[in-house]
Amino acid sequence: MSDEVLVIGGGIAGIQCSLDLANAGVKVVLVEKTPTIGGKMAILDKNFPTLDCSICIEAPKMSEVGKHPNIELLTLAEVVNVEKDGEDYVVEIYQKPRYVTDECSRCGLCVDACPVLLKNEFDYGMAARKAIYTPIPQSEPGAYVIDIDNCLNKPPNYLPCDRCIQVCGPKCIDFFMKPKIIKKKVKAIVVATGFEVFDVTRIPDYSYGLHPDILTSIEYERLLQSTGPSGGEIIKPSNGHHPENICFVLCIGSRDPRYNKYCSRFCCMYTIKEAVQTVEHGIKNVDILYMDIRAYGKGFDGFYKRAKDEGVRFIKGRAARVIPNGDKLKVRYENIAEGRMEEKEYDMVVLAAAAEPPPDLAKLANILGIELDEDGFIKTRPWRGKMISTTREGIFVCGSASGPKDIADSVTEAGAAASAALEYVKKKTWPKLEFEETIPAEGETRVGVFICHCGTNIAGVADVKWLAQEAAKIPGVVHSEDLRFACAGVYTKYIEQVIREKNINRLVVAACSPRTHLPVFTDAAIRAGLNPYLIEMANIRNLDTWVHAGYPKEATEKALDMIKMAVAKAKLLKPLYVVKLPVTRRALVIGGGVAGMAAAASLARQGFETYLVEKENQLGGLVRHLDVIAPEGIRAQDLLYEMEREVYSSGVKVILSAKVESVSGYIGNFIANLSNGEKLEVGAIIMATGAKVYQPQGVFQTNGGNIMTSFDLEQVFKNNGSINAENVVFISCVGSRYDSKGCSRFCCQVMIKQAIRLREMGKNVFILYKDIRTYSRKAEELYEKARALGVRFVKYDPEKKPEEAIKIENGLVYVKDELLGEEIGIPADLVVLNVGLVPNDEINPIVEQLKLSRDEAGFLLELHPKLGPVESMVGGVFLAGTSQNPKDVREAISQGLAAAAKAAALLAKDTIDKEPLVPRINYDKCTYCQRCAQVCTFSALRGELRKSLELISALCQGCGNCSAECMVGAIEAPGFTDEQIIAQIDAALEDRPNEKAIVFTCNWCSYAGADQAGIEKLQYPPSSRVIRTMCSARISQKLILRAFEKGAAVVAVTGCWPQDCHYNYANLNTERRVKQVKKILEARGINPERLILHWNSAAESKRWAAKMKEIDELIKKIPREEIIESIQKLGGGRK
């Protein structure tokens, strides 16, 4: 009997699925055919719409896979045979030899020695590699690989070329490695083989291949990438010059029945992203030729607007021809808004090539015994299969293998597939991961400093070599070195080795954000034998080189300050030990719609006691009110019948007609009180709380007669009611796509489905739309069917609300048809307002109690829009379905399953590790004044005045508020002690303090906002020195005054908006303390304006940059004499 799961394909879907399985205690075999995992995401420069650096957020996941004790990673490997043996699949995997052993240190000498020059596939042939190479700097596994087919030593012709062997220090090149056949028994298989880029030479009209400056989007992506062939410069491959104008062309091989009928789904957004990046590179003339802009996801429409605001020109019209014309490229198209043909010359043309099934997918499907669909992707069973089941039991699919999907949707499906596979594995494995702490923290303090280049992200601005030299001079530093990609597996291994060899007992990494990368270095330290809390990061990328790109000198100086601050703090760090907290191994799913039902049933089938609480007296949620689900045409009631049966048969404890009235507790230990008086103790909560149908207000109102919403119409269909109208007009985007309201995703396909139904009843049907967004699988085909049947589509001005663009009068609907360019009147006996979803506000109390955040539109905010779509900002609370964003039924079910996988990982063990941030009370100093107990927002401190004080560790969330409140210094906040913070302040202000501001940030919002400003490359002056604590409530009067005493021109205390505070409004104390200090300053004759209180959410990057500019201007206004005077007034000058 096997207890393993096979995952095929190591792109982001395969990576996430493997991690979800492994974290839930399942052993995973991950098979990848190329030399590295990472897939297409590793090739991309940035992700939409957040402009996250793609590899930066993927690399930690890649290295997590490489290190995970439950994952066996087989690269250069392919599945060659699969047979069923009882409940198991017996899998044969063929693995090609790497010819380089794991001892490879990636020194690169072999590459220099290798005489064979080849095209680099990862750069799509735009750059060269050798026969021995590493595909990308962050490759996982990190060892080099020999392309034996192109190596001069190709067996059996052993030519005497052994140049690589000669230069290899660790002697890790082995030409005698043989291919292997590996046999595995697995319980389930997940296919995550992704997509391939359409061969654009198939469309001769676009002249791809005839001129070097006609690129595919993925080639262009490589040009944007700092580690790509042009080092991140946009240059014309023909002559290396910067282009002045670029045309992006959409739908190349997609939505084109001659090639692929389907929509490739993500091209619109990556093209908009590439266009924005192009503008930000200083190229002003950027045009996009499009048919419909499919900005369907969360934040996508906002990004589309941003592109327009930044000057990207969107031209509706499909390119007819691209014609090379000497240096230039002529593009011919109809500018539909103008109603005429245009021919424009460009320096560069970027073609958004379709996503197609990989060429060998049919072969793999054959081996696995599963079917492909008509487009050649893996066929899924949309009904019971929830889009992740293939046609064979126990074999699942996720990501683009079943049709093009963006990263967030792929990650969600990866979780869903993991959850489905988890149901097959009973035995859970937890390999021992305990390392012995061999390096003593006490005694001589030996600091090791590593400075990351991050490609050119840091090294392109700051002088990293100089920094390494300067850092070496700081007392206590015994090692200082710069590394190309500190987070890459091979470099973390190197850091581990240095720690061990040099007996380093404090580690400083000057790289990027600790929020994303600290775990990578913590793991390295643990492996080396160091306590994981003896590490400090200096975020010289997001807070420095990215935001001061034009000032290399200042950025370098600031980086040195930041390194000094980190070293100063590191020297005072003390070893800490995680606290094991018990986990209540039960789950609560709130909301019995399809997402909640899918999540609950999957958890129950995995063996977890699961409660499903639904406020109605039956399950089904919104789907209960639907007739037929588009695009597959499944009857909603059939789906619900099936899902309900699953819920009950799996043993879910269903509680109907009950609401969750209040929730308390924290990850692993929540208590929910229900309206029926029941009290549930659970370890994980899934918020499947749904959304509400938008009710039109204002000009367009339903009237119970000839104006109804699409949901009303659905009711009519469901009840087999009759439609007494000959002419029906649909108006789309009612209540969607304006202000902060995004696209509701599912409405286009629903509307088209309804239109088809009416057309088939013989009605004249018109659809008034902004863009037709039939992005999802088989939805474009539905659009085609509607057109074929004679449903007419009329485009109205997407910049306007429907009630502004459309008039209903005397049985006619008037609208300017953007396609005709004229006002038309359409006879209408029935007007259907196609409405989307709005956030459910009934759940406000629990959202507040759980401290969940909401996004701009009011839906629940996920941990990360790309890689954390089903996790909330709060540990132990997961998001499923439309509570997070509007989505269709299939997507809601997938998200439900994905949330179940995350919950399963949490509930798989009896305990979870709690960060050792619980304060230490020095009872010798304590006066039992109870001030700390009064400010603790979690009631973790309790006592009696002048008699006692007790700390309840389980309730403590580690904000440090108590420590800031203590007047006698009796409470120490581990990791953020007064001593440590003071050391940081002093180090920051050692040199020219009057030109600097000390900026305190909280970990969650303001620091994240600063990180985000970096990601977006928002430029601001380099005068700020950031000190991060968990919560702004940690910042005491003493710390603020210390900064002024040391000569800081300005001190800013920043944190979350009070309603967003991650510590239950602890930051109201911050506000109180800052006001208090202002009074003190005033009393001592110091300008209180120099102390600033600033709230900044994680998303408000622009707000952050603007504040930093404002602070800089303030600094410049303060005369040096005033600062010296205030130092004296505070007694700082005495020393």
Add this chain to the structure above:
Amino acid sequence: MIKAKLVDAELIEKLAQLTSGAADYCYQCGTCTGSCPFNLLNPQTINPRKIVRSAQLGLIYDDGNLWYCSTCGLCEAKCPWSIKITEVVRGYRLLATEKRKLPQKFEEILWMIYEDGTAFPGSSIERAAWTEGLSIKDASKQKVEVLLYIGCAVSFDKRLHKIARSLANVLSTAGVDFGILGKEEKCCGDVVYNIGEEAFLEELAVQNIERFNKTGAEAIITISPHSAHMFKKVYPRYGLKIPAFHYIEFLHDLIEKEKIKMDKAVDDEVTVHDPCYLGRYLKIYEEPRKILSSIPGLKIVEMNEAKENAVCCGSGGGRHFLDIHGDRLSHYRIMQAAETGAKTLVAPCPFCIQNFEDSVKTKKLSLNIKDVIELVNQSLSRSA
């Protein structure tokens, strides 16, 4: 009352019937407008997308540019959905003609065909003028196996007589039993079809079919691709049963069956123009090339825009008879031909040849314009 064009469901229905629902699939991407060669050269533009759009919405489309379209079909070849855009153009022309809202010139053309049996100047007595000195069977008087339909352009333009004479010689050499209708031959109706005068077209077609049937011929071959298209694709609606071919198809067959031998070397370098109605309408692309490549000594070079991408000479769809607006498409096309370095531009269509010869003179190029059959005839060492 808001000023607006009113969507007319009945007109939608009528146009859908006239065009077999051609407009339905259109998703209004504009590739057609962007591909239209007319738009490259002219300040007045044709917007095929809007013509289709009007049909989708049941709106009247009577813009003058409806008549500029040469129905070349390049837009259809480029349309992702292969929508029959020229059918929609003809549908709207039909509606306009019904209301007599057609260009005055076309009214005159229709009268000329009605009265003289041709839109070309000249009288039907001269129809067989090209046969001077040849003995060609009169199919209206004796039975022939193959009826050779000469067509108006070749009959009445002396410059083109050599084409008919070459074809006659090749057919005789191959031993084909063929004849012509001579003065009995009448207009094939291509222009009537493209103007959209349906009732007259039917009358004309029925009369022609009667004449063809009387000859007892087993096949009809034409010199003009326009006539071939009419007989192959349109006449069957009116009852034509005799199979019709463009001579290129027939000739290709003769060569395949080794009925003729081209053994005399022709020292020439040619580039091939694909006439719209031979290429895009009848999908005959390879045959002229195969024929030419079997001529010894002849070199073929291709233009950038060849076969389904070929640019129209400007004469289809009745445009032959309308005043040209802006620059001529044939000018554009001969420049493309000249760019290849070829000495001769080969075009198996009388309209194309007329246009190209005019353009070569205007542009003062030293480019020969020939029909395929002329080169074939040149390479025959043995002649009948």
